[in-house]
Amino acid sequence: MSAREVDVLVVGAGPAGLVAAARLAALGAGRVEVLDGDQGAGGAPRYGAHRGYGTWPRVVTGPAYARRLVAVAQRAGAVVRTGVTALDWAGPLALETAGPLGVETVSARAVVLATGARERPRAARLVPGTRPAGVYTTGELQRAVHQFGQHIGTRAVIVGAGGTAPAGEATGPEDATCAQTATGAEDAVAAAYAEHAAVTTVRASGASVVALVTGLSRARTGRAPVADLRPWRGVPLLTGATVTELLGQGRLSGVRVRHRDGGTAVLPCDTVVFTGAFVPDHTLARRGGLTLATGVRCPAVDAALRTSRPGVFATGALVRPTASAPAAARAGARAAHAVLAHLRDTC
Amino acid sequence: MTAPGPREGSVTAGPGEGSVTVAGPLPVRPYDVTVVGAGVVGAALARELARHPRLRVALVEAQDDVGQGTSKANTAILHTGFDAVPGSLEARLVREGHRLLSAYAAESGIPVEPVGALLVAWDEDQLAALPGLADKARRNAHDGVRPLDAAELYAREPHLGPGALGALHVPGESVICPWTTPLAYATQAVRHGVDLHLGCRVESVTGGTGGGHQVLGTTRGPLHTRWLVNAAGLHADTLDRMRGHEDFTVTPRRGQLLVFDTFARDLVRHILLPVPTALGKGVLVAPTVHGNVLLGPTAEDLDDRTATGTTAEGLAGLREKGRRVLPALLEEEVTAVYAGLRAATEHDDYRITAHPGQAYVTVGGIRSTGLTASLAIAAHVRDLLADSGLALGPARDLEPVHMPRLGRTTPRPCRVPERVAADPEYGVVVCPCEQVSRGEIRDALATTVPPRSLDGLRRRTRARAGRCQGDTCGAAVRELFEQARR
Numbered sequence: 001m002s003a004r005e006v007d008v009l010v011v012g013a014g015p016a017g018l019v020a021a022a023r024l025a026a027l028g029a030g031r032v033e034v035l036d037g038d039q040g041a042g043g044a045p046r047y048g049a050h051r052g053y054g055t056w057p058r059v060v061t062g063p064a065y066a067r068r069l070v071a072v073a074q075r076a077g078a079v080v081r082t083g084v085t086a087l088d089w090a091g092p093l094a095l096e097t098a099g100p101l102g103v104e105t106v107s108a109r110a111v112v113l114a115t116g117a118r119e120r121p122r123a124a125r126l127v128p129g130t131r132p133a134g135v136y137t138t139g140e141l142q143r144a145v146h147q148f149g150q151h152i153g154t155r156a157v158i159v160g161a162g163g164t165a166p167a168g169e170a171t172g173p174e175d176a177t178c179a180q181t182a183t184g185a186e187d188a189v190a191a192a193y194a195e196h197a198a199v200t201t202v203r204a205s206g207a208s209v210v211a212l213v214t215g216l217s218r219a220r221t222g223r224a225p226v227a228d229l230r231p232w233r234g235v236p237l238l239t240g241a242t243v244t245e246l247l248g249q250g251r252l253s254g255v256r257v258r259h260r261d262g263g264t265a266v267l268p269c270d271t272v273v274f275t276g277a278f279v280p281d282h283t284l285a286r287r288g289g290l291t292l293a294t295g296v297r298c299p300a301v302d303a304a305l306r307t308s309r310p311g312v313f314a315t316g317a318l319v320r321p322t323a324s325a326p327a328a329a330r331a332g333a334r335a336a337h338a339v340l341a342h343l344r345d346t347c
Numbered sequence: 348m349t350a351p352g353p354r355e356g357s358v359t360a361g362p363g364e365g366s367v368t369v370a371g372p373l374p375v376r377p378y379d380v381t382v383v384g385a386g387v388v389g390a391a392l393a394r395e396l397a398r399h400p401r402l403r404v405a406l407v408e409a410q411d412d413v414g415q416g417t418s419k420a421n422t423a424i425l426h427t428g429f430d431a432v433p434g435s436l437e438a439r440l441v442r443e444g445h446r447l448l449s450a451y452a453a454e455s456g457i458p459v460e461p462v463g464a465l466l467v468a469w470d471e472d473q474l475a476a477l478p479g480l481a482d483k484a485r486r487n488a489h490d491g492v493r494p495l496d497a498a499e500l501y502a503r504e505p506h507l508g509p510g511a512l513g514a515l516h517v518p519g520e521s522v523i524c525p526w527t528t529p530l531a532y533a534t535q536a537v538r539h540g541v542d543l544h545l546g547c548r549v550e551s552v553t554g555g556t557g558g559g560h561q562v563l564g565t566t567r568g569p570l571h572t573r574w575l576v577n578a579a580g581l582h583a584d585t586l587d588r589m590r591g592h593e594d595f596t597v598t599p600r601r602g603q604l605l606v607f608d609t610f611a612r613d614l615v616r617h618i619l620l621p622v623p624t625a626l627g628k629g630v631l632v633a634p635t636v637h638g639n640v641l642l643g644p645t646a647e648d649l650d651d652r653t654a655t656g657t658t659a660e661g662l663a664g665l666r667e668k669g670r671r672v673l674p675a676l677l678e679e680e681v682t683a684v685y686a687g688l689r690a691a692t693e694h695d696d697y698r699i700t701a702h703p704g705q706a707y708v709t710v711g712g713i714r715s716t717g718l719t720a721s722l723a724i725a726a727h728v729r730d731l732l733a734d735s736g737l738a739l740g741p742a743r744d745l746e747p748v749h750m751p752r753l754g755r756t757t758p759r760p761c762r763v764p765e766r767v768a769a770d771p772e773y774g775v776v777v778c779p780c781e782q783v784s785r786g787e788i789r790d791a792l793a794t795t796v797p798p799r800s801l802d803g804l805r806r807r808t809r810a811r812a813g814r815c816q817g818d819t820c821g822a823a824v825r826e827l828f829e830q831a832r833r
Contacts, residue, residue: 001764037779085776087762098761098784100771121816123606124680128657131685133801136821143822150825249653279680283780283814286610 001096001103006031008339009095009108010078011086011284014043015325016316016332017114018069021078023336029343032078033106035097037085042066043116044317045325047142048197053325065325089288093311109346110339113285113299113307113314114332117321119194120277122246125164127274129246132253134271138198141273145205153271155210156202157243157255161191161276162215165242190322194275199235202273210269211236213243213257238267246272278321285314296321304338305331311346313339365404365542367796369411370567373544377560377571378405380737382578383549383586385410386418387525387721388713389578390532394745395725397539401740404541406533407563407570409548409582411799412806414529416580418718419806420655420687422604422644423635424618425449425459425521426719429484429492435696437716438487440727444720448523451722454747455531457524458636458754464520464618465495465504467672468512473622477515480622484517491518506614508674520618524636525718526806527750532721534795535748543796544570549579552589555705574706574737576728581652581690583711590707595698597711599652599688602644603661605669606683607676608814609638609755614675630668632676637809638755640676642669648691657684682814689715699727703735751787753809760784777827778820780813788824792831804828 007030010017017034018041025032040046045053048062060068073080084099094107119137134153136144144150195212202209217240238257245256247266254268278296285299286292291308293300298321299307299314307314315335316328323331380396382389385408393406410416425448428441452459468474477494484492493516500514501507537543544567551564552575563570577586584597612634621629633641645661662684670677691714692698698711708731710724717724733739759782760766760773767774772786791798791807798804801811801824810824811817817824 037776083775085761085779085782087776087782096762098767098774098776098782100767100774102771102774103762103764103767118815118818120680121818123683123816124814126662126681126684128659128662128684130656131683131802137816137818139818140821144825148822148826150822150829244659245656247656249655281815 001105003105003107005107006033007108007343008032008110008112009106010034010112010114011095012036012043012114012116012316012318013038013041013070013080013082014114014116014316015045015069015329016116016318016335017043017112018073018080019329019332020112020114020315020336020339021080022069022073022076023333024339025073025076025078027336027340029340034073034078034080035084035086036082039083041070041080041082044139047139047146055326069329086284089284092309109311110342111312112335112339113312113318114316115281115284115318117278117280117317119274120279122274125274125277127164127243127246129256130248132246132248132251134252135246136271136273138194138201138273138275141198141201145201152202152205152207154207155269156207156271156273157210157267157269158195158198158202158212158273159243159275160195160212160214161188163213163242164274165215165244187322190278190324191276193324198273198275199232202271207271209235210267211238213238213241215240215242243272278317280318280321282318285318288312290314304341305335306338306342311342363540364795365537365540367537367543367545369545369799372568373547373565373570374542375571376403377573378542379403379572380574380576380732381405381407381563381570381572382576383407383563384578384580384583385413385529385533385543385545386416386578386580387414387529387532387718388580388710388724389576390414390529390536391721391725392576392578392710392728393536393541394532395729397536397541398742398745399739400540400743404536405544405570405572406536406541407544407547407549407565409546409566411545412803413533413543413796414526417687417690418529419526420602420604420685421525421689421715421718422602422631422633422641423522423525424633424719425523426716427489427517427519428487428716428719429489429517429520430480430623431487431716432695433483433486436699437697437720440697440720440723441716442488444723445519447722448528448719449521452523452528456750456752457527457531458752458757459521459523460634460636460754460756461519461521462617462634464517464620465500466515466517466620466622467500467507468514468622469510469671470512474512476622477513480515489517489519492516504616504619506673506675507619508671510671522618522634522636523718524753527753528718528721530796530807531748531750534750535745537795538748539745545799549586552586555707561706574732575708576732577707577709577711580713581688583690583709584692587709587711590702590705592702592709594700594709595692595694595711597652597690597692599649599654600691601647601649601654601686601688603657603665603684603686604641604643605662605665605681606635606685607640607642608680608682611640611676611679612638612755614673615640619672630665632669632672636754637812639682642666642676644687649688652688655686655688657686661686680814682812682816697724699724699731701731701735706735708732708735751790751808760787777823778810778813780815780819781809783808783810785827788827792828798828801825801828
């Protein structure tokens with residue numbers, strides 16, 4: 001196994017990681033390297049085809065936003081390595097990585113975890129029923145449609161905010177935030193963005209939306225500050241309802257929904273998309289034994305985004321799972337300054 | 348190549364290899380023995396018969412993969428048989444099967460972890476029942492069992508919930524991969540000449556009298572055979588009735604299970620069993636060879652043999668029981684909810700019966716111990732066939748198979764520098780949660796018994812089996828799967 005040293009190792013080439021790396025490289029942090037297991041850099045925005053990234057009036061599509069972030073980081077001198085997965089820790093400030101060029105140990109003076117967040121899948125939401133094909137999260141759906149052009153089905157039910165009720169009791173607050181206190185409004189916006197992305201992606205794939213099932217008493221589609229509300233036209237909204245069972249052997253044949261008033265119904269469909277309910281992708285943080293916050297267990301960080309281990313920082317959606325791409329990017333910039341301070345102190 | 352032209356969906360067979368088919372008509376030439384049902388028992392029997400090169404053997408299966416029924420959704424335990432009914436056929440075959448499968452697993456790369464079991468007593472009645480269970484274990488020739496007081500118990504299982512009074516330690520109880528096992532059997536059988544016909548549901552059986560062939564009417568047309576073995580699991584009684592026997596009735600017993608994320612694995616060191624009651628063996632908490640933790644099963648007697656869905660009540664009940672045994676477990680994410688149907692019958696023991704006049708053997712009533720007992724059942728049935736008049740011919744040793752080692756104790760190829768250096772595809776991690784590389788997916792798609800679905804690919808590689816359940820990798824894995832089929 002080969003071993004290398006860099007000054008700063010950033011794990012995750014999404015908005016937070018790329019902006020942190022760009023700032024660090026520009027401000028003279030030395031050798032700054034960003035790793036991402038994905039085959040391309042940019043993180044979640046790579047798969048968001050709708051316009052709505054960046055800041056007005058420079059609003060662009062997700063892929064264009066992602067390309068811009070990568071270009072800025074590279075111009076600043078950061079090395080962006082894609083298709084390289086950080087597998088585990090090899091020391092307090094060293095990671096074991098794998099890529100087609102081999103297995104490596106990369107040591108650094110500072111490590112920035114920017115591994116992002118994902119949506120809780122069906123199993124974690126304890127939705128009963130069979131285990132058919134045709135069950136997605138928004139994230140998987142976007143990759144399937146926008147990255148690979150896969151056929152996903154013909155009739156999709158989208159499960160929006162509060163649209164699932166765990167068996168027994170909740171394992172944790174849905175859409176919960178961690179160390180960084182977000183407002184309920186941010187949760188709502190993140191959930192609405194995910195619903196919006198699911199609707200547009202289903203429609204882009206050529207499938208129709210059977211219904212959006214939401215536990216809320218009224219839909220908040222208008223709350224998503226997205227440029228284009230046209231995709232919502234003709235989407236039947238089922239408010240005050242939860243998905244209680246998946247049906248079908250082999251392929252999904254329908255979902256059973258229960259309304260707050262006690263009535264149940266089966267919505268025939270061959271695809272279901274579970275949206276929202278963001279949790280941090282905290283695998284490396286947990287494997288490293290970093291202190292975790294309560295709730296959905298983001299790594300605990302202080303105001304300077306320092307984790308419980310000196311030299312290890314966490315930023316972006318990893319510490320605030322509902323953060324939007326611009327919010328994650330801002331957090332990445334904040335992390336860069338904290339890392340610089342750390343590098344100065346440990347010289 | 349002497350094999351006939353490739354049939355639709357068939358995998359080209361090497362010399363001496365059987366073929367694997369999923370569609371199209373079946374071979375016209377009669378088989379010597381046809382085994383119906385490619386679960387763990389049927390696959391084990393096909394492998395056993397493959398040791399006899401003069402026999403022409405078919406393994407037919409209604410589903411599109413081996414181990415797709417009861418075999419895929421169980422508690423994945425390699426039992427010692429300590430709690431079997433002493434003197435029963437099941438007790439003997441489980442004991443022998445444990446020994447045989449332990450050796451076979453080591454040879455074939457099937458993951459096994461000999462973690463041992465603890466029968467935990469939560470009240471005075473259960474505590475009082477432990478000496479009787481220890482005595483039963485001794486009568487089953489299991490001498491290692493030992494009582495533990497509460498202090499010893501909590502020293503072994505520090506995360507156990509409060510209130511346990513003591514336990515019985517059963518060394519030797521192990522966990523095993525329930526998917527690799529039937530796959531290894533089927534792979535080895537096919538490589539030694541057995542034909543595997545998938546997507547082939549048996550709907551009728553005729554003939555077989557006066558020395559003629561039996562004709563199976565299947566969804567893929569007729570199949571001729573001299574001898575017939577019924578290993579149809581949940582449908583064994585239906586097939587038995589086609590041959591005129593009313594020996595037993597299968598009542599599907601549903602077991603719902605929750606699989607917890609690998610971060611839960613450090614919470615538990617043994618298989619934690621409740622003290623059995625008249626209502627069954629109860630709900631257990633067990634580590635898996637893949638590094639997860641299982642909680643289950645429920646035990647619900649049903650009429651519907653396809654009711655493999657989970658229910659809100661079932662899952663809630665399991666979580667309530669799990670909370671008492673291992674409170675911290677409930678804080679972890681669930682990575683799968685599933686239900687399996689066990690082939691329970693009205694009898695206490697296996698129903699393995701030879702009908703020599705019909706050239707027919709029934710292997711029925713194989714319950715949750717079937718995985719453990721599979722190799723011993725296979726040897727037992729082979730002897731029954733021979734005693735009934737089947738000429739087995741000479742026997743040979745089988746070339747070992749080497750299955751991908753999916754257990755948590757073996758590093759994945761992406762973590763082995765030599766493997767990545769030799770083949771960069773092992774360094775391309777597609778499924779980060781389970782650290783599955785593109786090279787492993789490529790290998791699985793090109794094996795002797797390849798997957799026909801993404802779920803089949805998951806059982807062979809672990810791709811999409813982790814905490815994100817495909818959020819990250821699902822689309823990429825599907826792309827690789829569909830590319831291979833194009």
